[in-house]
Amino acid sequence: MPDYKHRRINLAPKRQGDGxxxxxxxxxxxxxxxxxxxxxxxxxxxxxxxxxxxxxxEEAKRIVDALEPHAQVPLSDSPLIGGRYGVRMRRLTLSxxxxxxxIGEVVVFCLPxxxxxxxxxxxxxxxxx
Numbered sequence: 001m002p003d004y005k006h007r008r009i010n011l012a013p014k015r016q017g018d019g020x021x022x023x024x025x026x027x028x029x030x031x032x033x034x035x036x037x038x039x040x041x042x043x044x045x046x047x048x049x050x051x052x053x054x055x056x057x058e059e060a061k062r063i064v065d066a067l068e069p070h071a072q073v074p075l076s077d078s079p080l081i082g083g084r085y086g087v088r089m090r091r092l093t094l095s096x097x098x099x100x101x102x103i104g105e106v107v108v109f110c111l112p113x114x115x116x117x118x119x120x121x122x123x124x125x126x127x128x129x
Contacts, residue, residue: 002057005068006030009060013052020045023056027064038063 002009010026024041042059046052 004061005064007064009057009064011053011056013049013056016045020047021049021052022046023052025056025060027060029067
């Protein structure tokens with residue numbers, strides 16, 4: 001019995017009268033107070049025992065994946081954070097950050113030019129002495 005995401009999958013391959021194979025499966029889920037069972041069987045008939053078991057296992061895994069809870073939305077994306085003005089506050093914060101970055105780029109852009117200007121003034125001042 002393979003285990004998959006904290007659930008046990010019980011495979012029971014059976015040979016049909018015409019020589020083909022089917023493989024019913026049971027998904028056993030362990031809960032705190034009881035066990036839950038889900039049963040199924042792939043619709044197709046298979047020529048071998050291994051193919052029937054592999055198809056049943058894949059179908060059971062798809063069902064287990066569908067049973068998994070979806071990822072929760074982080075609180076930072078929740079519309080409840082910030083209450084009524086949450087969207088406005090996020091937009092204001094973004095515009096302030098963009099303004100600071102823009103001013104920082106201007107300062108960084110102007111620094112080399114200020115150095116040149118300061119050096120020119122210093123050279124001119126020294127030459128006047």
